[in-house]
Amino acid sequence: MQVLYTASAQATGDGRDGHVRTTDGTVDLDLAIPKEMGGAGGAANPEQLFAAGYAACFHSALRLVARKAKADVSGSVVEAEVGIGPNGSGGFGLAVTLVVDLPAVERAAAEQLVETAHQVCPYSNATRGNIEVALTVRETAAA
Structure with a gap:
């Protein structure tokens, strides 16, 4: 790289x-x-800093894939929720939920954009296989 x-x-x-x-x-x-x-x-705290970085990075990846797909991502928002807790092996682990608002995009298309962004985002690539990351498209997606 x-x-x-x-x-x-x-x-x-x-x-x-x-x-x-x-x-x-x-x-x-x-x-x-x-x-x-x-x-x-x-x-x-470190989890807030990680959440802010992941949200910004994922939003950037989302906007990149949306441009390529010619999707209208005006009004889009990405929220990263980062949880910390015992991992069962004597240490601690993280869990992430990415909540994405794409109000101008139909739900199925929004879900596809989010999944594609998850493949592009450097934070997603760095964490893949290491921590649980849940992807959620908020119900504000266009009908």
Whole structure:
């Protein structure tokens, strides 16, 4: 693979109760363990960062495949839900649900676009076979 861009970030402090910063300074955030996991909450966490990245990346892939299919993706939205929990082997794992709104596309076509985007998206390709990823087309799809 020819690398076109490399992002670099550093984590300091106590990991999930620490700080992250990209080397260029565009991301600079305190982190906190969510209350649901016994922490104080009130700051970003790695799952939120992963969800934001996956949603943006998948939306970009979706728009790419939609352009090729000449589909109207105006008003489209991608929401990534990232869950974390014990994996049964002493560690933790992630589960992702991608919820896609394509209000101007008929449901069957929307489902096909989402599935095709899932084959194109770098996050989907990186996680395939490693974590559960569910794809959902919200009921706002055109009738």
